[in-house]
Amino acid sequence: MTSRLSEALRGLADGVPAAAVPEELFDRARARHRRRRAAAAGALAVVMLLLGAGYALRAGSVRWPTAADSTAPGLPTRLVDPPLRTASVGQSAPGAAAMLFGGPAVRDGWNENRMGVVAGDADRYRVLAPAERQTAGFEALLSPDGRYVWAGGLLYDLTSGRSTRAGMDGYPLAFAPGGKRLAYADHETFTPPNTYATPYVGLYDRDRHTDVLRMRVGVAWVPPGRAAVSPDGAELAVQVRDEVWLARVADADPDGTAGPYRKLPLNGGRLPGAGAWLPDGRSVATLTRSTCTDCPVPSYPRTWRLETHTVADGAMVPGPAFPDLRSATYVHLVGWRSADEAVALVGVPGPAAVDRPETHDIATSPHQEHGTASVQLVLLRRGAASPDVLFRTPAGITELTVAASLAIDGAVRESGSPDFGPPPIWLVAAAAILIASAGAALQSLVGYLRRRRHREADGRRRAGSDSSA
Numbered sequence: 001m002t003s004r005l006s007e008a009l010r011g012l013a014d015g016v017p018a019a020a021v022p023e024e025l026f027d028r029a030r031a032r033h034r035r036r037r038a039a040a041a042g043a044l045a046v047v048m049l050l051l052g053a054g055y056a057l058r059a060g061s062v063r064w065p066t067a068a069d070s071t072a073p074g075l076p077t078r079l080v081d082p083p084l085r086t087a088s089v090g091q092s093a094p095g096a097a098a099m100l101f102g103g104p105a106v107r108d109g110w111n112e113n114r115m116g117v118v119a120g121d122a123d124r125y126r127v128l129a130p131a132e133r134q135t136a137g138f139e140a141l142l143s144p145d146g147r148y149v150w151a152g153g154l155l156y157d158l159t160s161g162r163s164t165r166a167g168m169d170g171y172p173l174a175f176a177p178g179g180k181r182l183a184y185a186d187h188e189t190f191t192p193p194n195t196y197a198t199p200y201v202g203l204y205d206r207d208r209h210t211d212v213l214r215m216r217v218g219v220a221w222v223p224p225g226r227a228a229v230s231p232d233g234a235e236l237a238v239q240v241r242d243e244v245w246l247a248r249v250a251d252a253d254p255d256g257t258a259g260p261y262r263k264l265p266l267n268g269g270r271l272p273g274a275g276a277w278l279p280d281g282r283s284v285a286t287l288t289r290s291t292c293t294d295c296p297v298p299s300y301p302r303t304w305r306l307e308t309h310t311v312a313d314g315a316m317v318p319g320p321a322f323p324d325l326r327s328a329t330y331v332h333l334v335g336w337r338s339a340d341e342a343v344a345l346v347g348v349p350g351p352a353a354v355d356r357p358e359t360h361d362i363a364t365s366p367h368q369e370h371g372t373a374s375v376q377l378v379l380l381r382r383g384a385a386s387p388d389v390l391f392r393t394p395a396g397i398t399e400l401t402v403a404a405s406l407a408i409d410g411a412v413r414e415s416g417s418p419d420f421g422p423p424p425i426w427l428v429a430a431a432a433i434l435i436a437s438a439g440a441a442l443q444s445l446v447g448y449l450r451r452r453r454h455r456e457a458d459g460r461r462r463a464g465s466d467s468s469a
Contacts, residue, residue, distance in 0.1 A: 073120035073146075074098065074413035075377070075406050079393060081105035082116045082125045087421030089149075093161035094119040094126040094421075096146040098403050102136040105396025115399075117158065120146050120406060123418045128156060137332060137345060137375075137401035138224040141172050141274070143179045144335075146403030150175065150182065168204045168211065173227035173238075174274035177335070177404070180206050181233045185222045196221035200257075201238050203229065203249065214257045215247045225332060228276035228284070235311075237284050239271035244286060246311055264314045272306070272344070275333030275404065283308045283317055285342070287331055297327040300349040300371070304331045306342060306380055320383035329353070329372045332401075335408040340382040343407045345400060347372040348392075375400040377407065 075098050098120040106127075107114050113129045115136055130151040134140035140151040149156040150172045154163045166172075170184040182204045188196040198221055203213040217240055226239035234249045245260035252258040270287045277284055285308050292303045306322040309315060319340070325331055329347035336342050349355075353371025375398065378387040390412075393400055 071121045071413055072411070073406060074411035075120075075391065075402060076118060076123060076413060076415040077391075078415035079118065079391075079397060080125070080418055081394075081396060082127055082418075082420060084111075085420060085423050086116075086125055086127050087423070089117060089126045089128045089156055089158060090161045090163070092126060092421040093157075093159055094124040095159055096120050096403070097142060097149070097158050098146060098406055099400060100128075100136045100140060100142040100149055100402075101393065101397050101400045102134075102140075103393070103396050103398035105394075107133075115140060116397075117149070119158075120403060121413075123416050125418050125420050126158075130154065135224070136399040139171065140401075141175055142401045142403060143175050144177055144404040145179055146406065148179070166204070167206065167209055168202060170202065171224060173201065173222070173224060174229055176203075176229035176233045177231050177277075178233060181212070181229055182206065183227045183229050183236055183238075185217075185224075185227075188221050198222040201227060201236070203233075203236050211256050213247060213249045213252050214255075215245065215260065216257065217245075225273050225330075226271050228271065228274050228333075230277045230281045231279060232281055235277075235281070237271060237276055239266070242266045242268065244271050244284065246284070262311060262314060264309055270304075270331075273332040275335040275342070275344070278308060278339055279336050280339070282312065283310050283339075285309075285333060292324070292326050295327040297349050297351060297353060299351070300327045300329070300353045300355045302326075302328065302355045304328050306331070306333075306344075308339075322380045322382055323384050323386050325378075325380075325387060334377075334402060335404045337379075337408055337410070342380045343390075343404075344378055344380060344387075345402070346376045346378050346387075348374045348376055372398050374398060377402060 073096065079099065079101065094117055096119065097117045099118050100115060101118075102115040106116050111129065113131070113133045115128045115130075115134065117126045117128055118124065128149060128151070130140065132152060134151045136142075140149060142149055147157065147159055149158065150166060152171070153166050153169065155166050156163045166182065166184075168182070168184050170186045173183040173185055175182060183201065184204060185201050186199045188198050190196055197219060198217045200214050200216045200218070201222055202211045202215075204210070205212045213236060215236065215238065217238070220241045222238060222240065228237045229235070230237075236247050238245050238247075243266060244264040246262045246264070247258045247260050249258070251261060264284070264286065266286060268289050270289070272285055272287050276286070285306055287304045288307060290303045290305070291301045293301070295301045295303070304325040306325075308317040310317060322342070325346055327349055329349050331347075332345045334343045334345060349371045350373035353373070374393045374395070376389050376393075377391040377400075378389050380387050
């Protein structure tokens with residue numbers, strides 16, 4: 001390049017006017033950069049919060065204890081009401097249960113069908129909510145081994161969390177001691193103004209997937225808790241009005257129907273539930289009802305006494321008397337440790353409960369009278385002055401049934417720290433929505449404050465420009 005050309009280029013460059021850079025260019029660029037960086041940081045914080053919440057609240061399977069650390073199954077020494085964050089049986093199976101329970105402490109206005117389950121080998125609490133409200137121990141039954149809950153028409157497997165159809169159309173009456181046969185009642189018919197009748201009571205075999213016995217009733221309502229299956233599963237006892245009807249599978253016609261071969265009078269008493277058959281299968285227990293003058297709850301002067309009768313002729317089995325159960329709303333036999341020792345669940349009335357006459361034809365749940373404030377698990381011994389109280393539910397838990405195998409064996413374990421399982425899905429979703437909303441609100445607030453600061457800075461610069469002019 002010649003010197004003349006270089007001089008010409010320099011002259012041309014000197015004649016070009018200088019580029020005018022806007023005064024706020026770099027300020028605006030820095031502001032945009034800060035906003036983008038703040039938005040990215042806010043988004044990253046929200047993502048991290050969501051990931052952290054999802055990990056903390058994730059639904060997972062139960063960590064079952066190893067064989068070396070496992071606890072021998074037994075009835076717990078303490079029962080607690082499960083909080084709302086307790087996992088459901090379907091979400092996290094607890095394993096074979098020791099107790100199924102309900103009451104005001106377990107239910108509320110939004111969870112009217114809620115029941116609690118506690119495992120047999122550890123304090124794993126889970127909740128169960130059938131489609132309709134069920135009373136634990138009557139409409140909702142726990143199998144003798146604690147594996148199944150029978151509620152409505154479903155069997156809930158507590159070891160897997162799955163539910164299946166029970167196989168018959170009716171409501172539960174009793175598990176057989178072996179758990180393979182189920183006594184049920186067909187849905188009642190209604191005769192105005194207030195009379196109900198049960199068409200028939202059936203005995204369903206889960207292995208055969210069919211009824212092995214049907215006994216026609218049709219003249220009275222058979223409420224839950226008023227039937228028992230013999231230890232070998234071959235006989236059925238059902239309370240029909242003021243009698244106990246006994247029927248045998250061996251007597252069934254080709255269509256499975258059999259009439260009662262014997263009727264035992266109750267004289268105002270009751271059949272005491274699923275554990276009514278004695279271990280020998282040749283005797284059945286009944287309850288006689290009377291009153292007392294020194295009852296623990298004066299407004300509830302009802303007394304029950306346990307008696308046993310042979311099924312061959314209905315004669316009372318001789319021997320010392322069982323202790324009276326005073327001020328008891330109901331007595332439900334769980335099973336027998338021997339012919340002289342029975343384990344039972346007893347309803348305890350509150351101080352304001354009133355004993356009213358029982359009516360068998362009006363569906364007001366005479367099996368679970370209003371006024372029951374708690375439930376006791378007791379041991380009744382022939383010749384004893386009073387029953388031995390083994391367990392009592394805390395305040396607010398007024399419905400209870402237990403695994404018969406544990407209660408009969410007398411297996412008890414010390415309660416520890418309760419495990420309520422992984423949070424339910426609704427709680428995880430609520431936490432995620434709350435965190436996302438909080439993150440969005442925080443980001444909006446930061447953006448608003450920065451825009452306000454920039455507007456104030458622009459106002460100051462304009463004010464300065466006007467004053468200099």
